[in-house]
Amino acid sequence: MEVGWWGVLIAVLGGAIRIGTPFLFVSLGECLTEKSGRINLGLEGTLVMGAMTGYAVSLHSGSPWLGVLCAGLAGMVLGALHSWLCGFQRVNDIAVGIAMMLFGTGLAFFLGKPYIQPSAPRLPSIDLGAWSEIPQLKAALQINALFLVGIVVAIALAWMLKNTAWGLKVRVVGESADAARALGLPVDRIRILSTAQGGFLAGIGGSYLSLYYPFNWSEGLSSGQGLMAVALVIFARWQPMGCLWVSLLWGGAAALGPSLQSVGITGGYYIFNAIPYIMTLAVMIITCSPRRTLVGVPHELTVTR
Amino acid sequence: MSIAVPQTLNKALEPFLIIVGSLTVSMVLFGVFVASAGADPFEVYQTMYRAAFGTSFSWQNTLIRAAPLMLTALCTALPGYLSLIIIGGEGAVVMGGLFAALAALTIPAAPPMVVLITMALVGMAAGGLWLTIGGALRHYRAVNETISSLLLNYIAIALLNHLVTSTFRDPESLNHPSTHHIGEANMIGLIPGTDLHWGLVFGVVACVIAWFLMHHTVFGFASQIAGGNVRAAQIAGLPVGRLILIVCFVAGAAGGLAGMVEVAAIHGRANDTLNANYGYAGILVAFVARNNPLAIIPVAVLLGGIRASSGLLQRAHELPDATVLVMQGIIFLVILFSETLYGRFSRLQKQGAS
Numbered sequence: 001m002e003v004g005w006w007g008v009l010i011a012v013l014g015g016a017i018r019i020g021t022p023f024l025f026v027s028l029g030e031c032l033t034e035k036s037g038r039i040n041l042g043l044e045g046t047l048v049m050g051a052m053t054g055y056a057v058s059l060h061s062g063s064p065w066l067g068v069l070c071a072g073l074a075g076m077v078l079g080a081l082h083s084w085l086c087g088f089q090r091v092n093d094i095a096v097g098i099a100m101m102l103f104g105t106g107l108a109f110f111l112g113k114p115y116i117q118p119s120a121p122r123l124p125s126i127d128l129g130a131w132s133e134i135p136q137l138k139a140a141l142q143i144n145a146l147f148l149v150g151i152v153v154a155i156a157l158a159w160m161l162k163n164t165a166w167g168l169k170v171r172v173v174g175e176s177a178d179a180a181r182a183l184g185l186p187v188d189r190i191r192i193l194s195t196a197q198g199g200f201l202a203g204i205g206g207s208y209l210s211l212y213y214p215f216n217w218s219e220g221l222s223s224g225q226g227l228m229a230v231a232l233v234i235f236a237r238w239q240p241m242g243c244l245w246v247s248l249l250w251g252g253a254a255a256l257g258p259s260l261q262s263v264g265i266t267g268g269y270y271i272f273n274a275i276p277y278i279m280t281l282a283v284m285i286i287t288c289s290p291r292r293t294l295v296g297v298p299h300e301l302t303v304t305r
Numbered sequence: 306m307s308i309a310v311p312q313t314l315n316k317a318l319e320p321f322l323i324i325v326g327s328l329t330v331s332m333v334l335f336g337v338f339v340a341s342a343g344a345d346p347f348e349v350y351q352t353m354y355r356a357a358f359g360t361s362f363s364w365q366n367t368l369i370r371a372a373p374l375m376l377t378a379l380c381t382a383l384p385g386y387l388s389l390i391i392i393g394g395e396g397a398v399v400m401g402g403l404f405a406a407l408a409a410l411t412i413p414a415a416p417p418m419v420v421l422i423t424m425a426l427v428g429m430a431a432g433g434l435w436l437t438i439g440g441a442l443r444h445y446r447a448v449n450e451t452i453s454s455l456l457l458n459y460i461a462i463a464l465l466n467h468l469v470t471s472t473f474r475d476p477e478s479l480n481h482p483s484t485h486h487i488g489e490a491n492m493i494g495l496i497p498g499t500d501l502h503w504g505l506v507f508g509v510v511a512c513v514i515a516w517f518l519m520h521h522t523v524f525g526f527a528s529q530i531a532g533g534n535v536r537a538a539q540i541a542g543l544p545v546g547r548l549i550l551i552v553c554f555v556a557g558a559a560g561g562l563a564g565m566v567e568v569a570a571i572h573g574r575a576n577d578t579l580n581a582n583y584g585y586a587g588i589l590v591a592f593v594a595r596n597n598p599l600a601i602i603p604v605a606v607l608l609g610g611i612r613a614s615s616g617l618l619q620r621a622h623e624l625p626d627a628t629v630l631v632m633q634g635i636i637f638l639v640i641l642f643s644e645t646l647y648g649r650f651s652r653l654q655k656q657g658a659s
Binding site: 089090091094095099102103105107219230267268270271277280 | 342390392442445446447448449451452453455456457459460463464466467470471585588589592625626627628629630631632633634635637638641642644645647
């Protein structure tokens, strides 16, 4: 009984970073995709494919960072495929997303069969807690470099969307395809590029799962982080920095149940895990109204029409 | 020189040709895929056919898997008539199964027939109400129904896991937290002369009723108008809100029935096996069937057959069990892509019109 409730707080903070990092990457990917007016429900497949690719490449090459890169590339291919298919008339992006989810997970399970047993090199972590005497705090401050990369990506993405010509193009295409066409912008190409980049980020999120935490490759590795990305982006109001905070919040909520067990509160584990969904739904109910759409939503998005 | 095809036949011919064409293309793509994995595609297809439709045993295997898909596909197909994209079938199955099991446990002394009917009614009500939340939020608060139904799936699963691990847990279910067993006497039986449980009959009947409701009643006609143009429907005096609520309730009731069948025919208890992704597979069935309840039946059987062939593929060709997932993915991607081909064969249409 040295740390007690402080232990809970520390565990939640550590969990927010540890569990929140893959959320951060998939949600940034989904955010960029949705900014261009597409929705990608298939990021779950991308995430699992990224996890498998990252693990396999890390095992064969001995370099986990090469694994991360290849995971991103695999995600990019899936993202581009999704967006290319959705570019055709009357092809429903929600349905394609669900089919891509099946296809991506199926492909990953198929190719990943040989990698369930062997153990690949792990991504290193940075010890930010070396100064501390408390083991819990030390453990919580073991931070993976990918989390820091994620923060940089979030800041960069927010800045790019706001300040660069590329960001403006993405936003125009997402707000009104007609206006974009009138400006002579190649709508489909911009969407394919945005979705491919989004897939790249989601693939990296998957490699974090297999190469850092929980650090294995198995068919039950993902617990739906890819599907949740869509809800997370709504919660974050389509803001990259919002994605960062919301990912941390969701990671913390997921860590709350297990860490409360350490102080003897064992019930409600699953309810704590559901808090993010309940919060997202509550936010949507409060902020939506029949008379106006959500603030910050790209208007080309099929789910808002 | 043109062949005069009657308009009605032509209308049926276009989707038929497109679906057959897409299936052929996907089979070629999948053939290339398994060939690159070192298996002979022709032998693989033969094995799959044998495993899915070759014998009466494999037919039973296929139909058992098809039954829940027919019901969950309705969760997406029926709201589709109102232009709503609802993907909450998973939640409806989970809630239906959970509450059906709890209903059976509250009346342990009742005769089996009463228990089963109560389970079905409670399960359908639970699934129906759960899916109606999404429709109601859409209509009254303009909350997007696709996202809310997705979120409600997770909330339903959390509720199920919470209740079966706490309040309603059978203390003897150590490794796999579940509710108490509903009692062997209360299990739903098999269709006489087969190894199939009654779920298949429920699925087929539900699809036929849904088709009749949407295509041959005033209610269905009104729903289609409301789906086409909400403003026009409101001007015509149609109660759009009520239509949305009723259609969502009926759709969710189908999903709830699927959950009830899972409990009453297979597991005997409610636990996390209810969350077996029938809901998500049902979405695809509905999309491929283009929301037509009658078309759902063959599409569900096809998907059931693909899933049933997984075991034999593994044994005969040493292909991983995920092979069928890849095939499903390819088929659905190609069929969804084929949606863009409708109306492109203008020559066919002009000839048909002449």
